[in-house]
Amino acid sequence: MTDGLWSKVRDQFCGLEMPPKPTGNLAYRVTLRINEISDPDVLDLVAMTALNIWIGPGMHAVGYNVRGGELFNMVLLVPDDLPEGVKRQQGNTAELRKLFEGWDPIIDNTEKWKLMHHPPLKSLATKSGRFIMACDSCHPMLPYFAQGANSSSEDAAVLGALMSKVSSVDDLQKIAPIYENLRRERVKRIQAETFIHRDRFYLPDGPEQIQRDKHFALSFNSDSWAHPNIQTWLFSYDAYQDAEKAYESG
Structure with a gap:
């Protein structure tokens, strides 16, 4: 059984509420349509069939092609500034540009996703084997x-x-x-x-x-x-x- 990071079944399986914990980071998600990019330098970069990684103090970004090269997906990870209880919020492009000032200028519409984690479970299955977590x-x-x-x-x-x-x-x-x-x-x-x-x-x-x-x-x-x-x-x-x-x- 798998119902994701915010699993309700996991709570029942473990017998107590086990909500994910914040990591202190959030992710901006950016998707670029390659056929709408006019800057030749940017186009050369995003058209590559490769994983692109940018790393720096306190932040990093990852970019790669999806949909057979039609889109370029980027995930930019930065310190978390979302309010408590907010998992996802519309991103602010100007804010993102400021955070990555001096980095590569490959930015479009964005969304902010709070990064959460969950401690390892002590057990992944019932003794009968009729219920298994994955x-x-x-x-x-x-x-x-x-x-x-x-x-x-x-x-x-x-x-x-x-x-x-x-x-x-x-x-x-x-x-x-x-x-x-x-x-x-x-x-x-x-x-x-x-x-x-x-x-x-x-x-x-x-x-x-x-x-x-x-x-x-x-x-x-x-x-x-x-x-x-x-x-x-x-x-x-x-x-x-x-x-x-x-x-x-x-």
């Missing part, structure tokens, strides 16, 4: 590490592998703890890493920032794939295969 309802991922969709896909791969072994309702009792063991600690570590990644992004100018930039430069060298996070999270885990092995050994 995706943002039990491990919402912040955008600092771009692992939300990836983690949810892993959930699906593990569940798919395990459910392929089920021939009766009684079999669910066996797969529930396997699912928990495979997913709980992994997503917990990734959630923790998102905050570490945020801190790396938002370093003020100085020696640590210079060292970070050298490290990041290596990560974009296709010959080395030197960034440890790339190897740890993105390429070294076969969720489906691990689920198969865990079931056979369990």
Whole structure:
């Protein structure tokens, strides 16, 4: 079961209200129609089929193509100034321009989204296995590490592998703890890493920032794939295969 970050089912599953907590940041979301851009410098940038990342003290921005290159989506993360209880608000373009003064001028209509997080759950399934939590309802991922969709896909791969072994309702009792063991600690570590990644992004100018930039430069060298996070999270885990092995050994 997954009903997202603001899950009501999660509260019932855990037996108490567990609302998400603010991170201290918010996200401006910007969508540009590429065919409406006339500035050649901006057009060259947004037309690239690549992930563009801008990082700086206390803020960062990410941009990438969607809809087969028709649109350019940007998410700009800044300190949270939304009133308490407000999750989403129409953005102010002038305000955004002021925040990113001196950065690349790729700004259009915007919306402000408060960034919230939720602590890891102690359990992801009932003992009977008839109810299993997955995706943002039990491990919402912040955008600092771009692992939300990836983690949810892993959930699906593990569940798919395990459910392929089920021939009766009684079999669910066996797969529930396997699912928990495979997913709980992994997503917990990734959630923790998102905050570490945020801190790396938002370093003020100085020696640590210079060292970070050298490290990041290596990560974009296709010959080395030197960034440890790339190897740890993105390429070294076969969720489906691990689920198969865990079931056979369990």
